[in-house]
Amino acid sequence: MVDYTCEEQCTEMNENGSQLKTEPQKQCIEREKWSKGIEFVLSGIGFAVGLGNIWRFPYLCYKNGGGAFLLPYFICLITGGIPIFFLEVGLGQFMSEGGITAWNICPAFRGIGYGTTVICFLLNTYYIIILAWAFHYFVNSFNGEPAWGKCNNPWNTDTCFNSALSKSANANRSNIIQMVDPVVEYWERKVLGISKGIDDVGDLQWELAGSLLVVWILVYLCVRNGIKTSGKVVYFTAIFPYFMLTVLLVRGVTLDGASEGIKFYLKPDFSKLGEAQVWIDAGTQIFFSYAIALGCMTALGSYNEYNNNFIKDCIFISVANSCTSLYSGLAVFSVLGFMAKEQGVPIADVAESGPGLVFLAYPKAITQMKWAPVWSVLFFFMIILMGLDSQFVGVEGFVTAIVDLFPSTLRNPRRKEMFILITSIISYCIGLTMVTNGGMYVFQVFDYYAASGMVLLWFCFFESIVIAHFYGVDKFYANIAEMIGYKLNSWLRYCWLWFTPALTMGILLFSTASSPPLTYNRTYTYPKWALAIGWTMALVPMMIIPVYFFSYLLTREGISLTQKWKAATRPILKNNLSR
Template identity: 55%
Template sequence: MDFIMSCVGFAVGLGNVWRFPYLCYKNGGGVFLIPYLLIVFMGGIPIFFLEIALGQFMKAGSINVWNIAPLFKGLGCASMVIVFFCNTYYIMVLAWGFYYFVRSFNAILPWSTCNNTWNTPNCIEIFRQDDCQNGTIGNSSFGNLTCEELAEGSSPIIEFWENKVLNISDGLDQPGIINWEVMLCLMATWVMVYFCVWKGVKSTGKIVYFTATFPYIVLIILLVRGVTLPGAYDGIMYYLKPDWTKLGEAQVWIDAGTQIFFSYAIGLGALTALGSYNRFNNDCYKDAFVLALINSGTSFFAGFVVFSILGFMASEQGVDISKVAESGPGLAFIAYPKAVTLMPVAPLWAALFFFMLLLLGLDSQFVGVEGFVTGILDLFPGKYYMRYRRELAVAVCCLLCFIIDLSMVTQGGMYVFQLFDYYSASGMTLLWQAFWECIVVAWVYGADRFMDDIARMIGYRPFPWMKWCWSFITPCVCMGIFLFHLINYKPLTYNNVYVYPWWGEVIGWCLALSSMLCIPVSVVYKLFRANGSIREVGWDTSPSQGTPGRTRTPDPPRTGPSQAHCATALPRRK
């Protein structure tokens, strides 16, 4: 059960709540589920299962697991680079959420009024439709403007976000000063992550149950509250209303594929690390389907929560739902905070939402850091074992990420954050990683050989569909979406207004290529360093330490996530 809970905590994250509902609404409502479910079965589940099974069979982290094909060990390095970048920038969302959570403990929410030091003279307080029609909105001189026109004004929500939280500068070349309040929230978040990961089972055995399940309780509470609000039905219908013409648009299929690879946490190496702590005969095939159902089901369920509340906000302000529908940070830090200000007992609903946001992100961060640390520790044989090497590795990882994060709590920090988000762990990098994982397992190591290995573990052969996907279908899906991303690449902007300078684009592409080039560079390096012909070296798939999963040299027992993260966990390499 621990393995299931950990994978739920890692894979079910912020994207399920703030990205999937918006994509569903944007891409034809209920019609979006058709391409989404097709790609789940053609790409999501096969790679999800592949990574877990590979880790369970090899009993190794994201680097050593590729001993099945030593020539392609760069795949492990690539996943380590990607998950390191994710650990670095993802936690910023938690820091912002923590800041909002703390500021929610006020009788009057600080983002609901225009009489604060960070507000501008153009600030228009949050209004209801009746206020708009009666001309009673505070801090504004609006004459005969309509509610729709007033909704376009400068709201205290946006001013709190941009002027107080971000204190944003005019561009990437103007980093400015550090926002000390947000920096303290960032530091507190990293401290929480460290003390929940440093001892493995000793420090996370019970925490993962709470962080993985409590967000569902909050979602249910928010849903019950949301559907009782006026306008909720219209919001839900907006979310589900089918637009069949969307099925003919390529972008709909691309959005479905990209969302699946993001939400299933594919290509990061953390799933491999989690699988490596399972006992050898754990039924990871069944686990993969259960986790896929939970992941996608959570995404769909969250849409009802989000759009019931957005429908209420649109109804209260007399505007169309399209005017308030947001995705990503726009939903978490602008749309939802705006909605709760219109509810009775607003601080309670704000605190609940941001606490849920914090927990959704924290358990994903736990496993991301665990996956990175597991890969690092796997590089050191047992003879180099040190008593406190795990604690030291976690501390170095957290400290290094925190130092990099300091650039994201400056006035130009949002521009840095977007560079990491758009390039370092983008759809292109994950799709590239997933494509090569399928190719190496299916065509270098051998799909039939791997199916036999899985049968040794779980006692039966999975349905042949998995083998067909690894060999043909999933690589085609990955490469198709990858090429679409590449062909339709658009330079990064902020709010569709600020265009990044050329050197900012260069930094972004360096972040992306730092992981993508690990694979071809490592192949070329090994070919030049190895003895024998290219053919002999290229197709040498013999694991370097004996038969996978059976005769590996045991390492000293570790106190990693062996019980906090895995179902029937035993000490690794037994």
């Protein structure tokens, strides 16, 4: 369904909600809507449920007290993650605008929208690199026995040792300790061709460059026609990974040592709850996994019908997201328990966060299973689908924000398609820096700074403050009631007013003060110039909020600061005739 609003008007409202002035739009505007409500739900699940559920949550859970970690996780979830998630979707649905223009609800803080759009663009350029890695493994899984399980390949060194040798680890530990697993050599020497540091970029890894091109073409084809296409694709990409997780879990729990792995994953250690880092990890994981402060959830909400019950949808997405994290942890640690027993090492030695879990631990486990090529194909196909889901929505969120900023120019279908093509080409070119010999170091700088917990927490703090204290929490509650047809209880109100700002700013300050310097494999230290680039990527979007606020405030009509303040914070709302 398309929402035709040929006589759509922008209306500036005063603080009492009455109309001040009306500005007719220049032309007939077409803005898409979801064909079915389930498409919004599946898109939300597809974006929020991503690789972080597989390679970050299980690691943090075992690291921070196993089952005890669930207590701070759920506290941060209900006081921080869910309130911001509901806020962003509700804002998008109420305003029927993307991540930038939705903040016309309080124009002085439109810098929130510009900042989150910058973050979204940076995220899209580096997140897809993971899909390029996965696509490489996926394609090479069809070549019979996985090449990463053997030591007789051109890229292997004299220090490579195979799994049969590793079984005698207890007898030959002194000799093996200097050796390198073939899975590690395949990852670092074949896939990455990794150099000695970020200042040694080296050459392109042509296989990865080709893989990156393929996944960008897939993303472009699914996004170019807007939600008419991507809304249909998510029927498969959002559902199939759950089938694969179930298959992997069933296989994992039948492996020798699986019970020890699951026990290690969930065994409560309540002494950890007294450590500040546990609460920091819980909070940052929530904001990572719910994909908020990127403008994308606002974009998804903007395609809802005005009277859609987004509260019900958001509850379902939230439950699916958190349950997926727990569920995937069972699958992951059942396999890690098997690996630990096979190698004769503690589970902690094979459990890690990040790419190491997907591209080292799991490929190693696959080589030790019967029908290894089949498991490899299925596993990396699941990784690709989960990543593509998130990438679709990330690109759609960025495109929606820019198109809504220039509707008369970019909402034309051909121009919009060309804009998506240009965006994809530019993003691909930036991504090429991450598929060079030094690409992993570049990728880590982007991952650590561009869409880091510090940046996301900063924007979540301002989102809750602006809606609750500048636009007015009671007014926003009334808007929600108008949309869904009933009044909410007061929990979200208190969260937006007090709990969420306190939580986000508290975690932001503690995590910034305690965050370790960026390293690779705990041995390589980044040069100062690389860290400066990283901090620039983090601080530029963060500083857009205050810079835009003061520039907008000082250019408003009025002599006194009070007059300027009223003009700067006065909502600019649309009179959508279809409502």
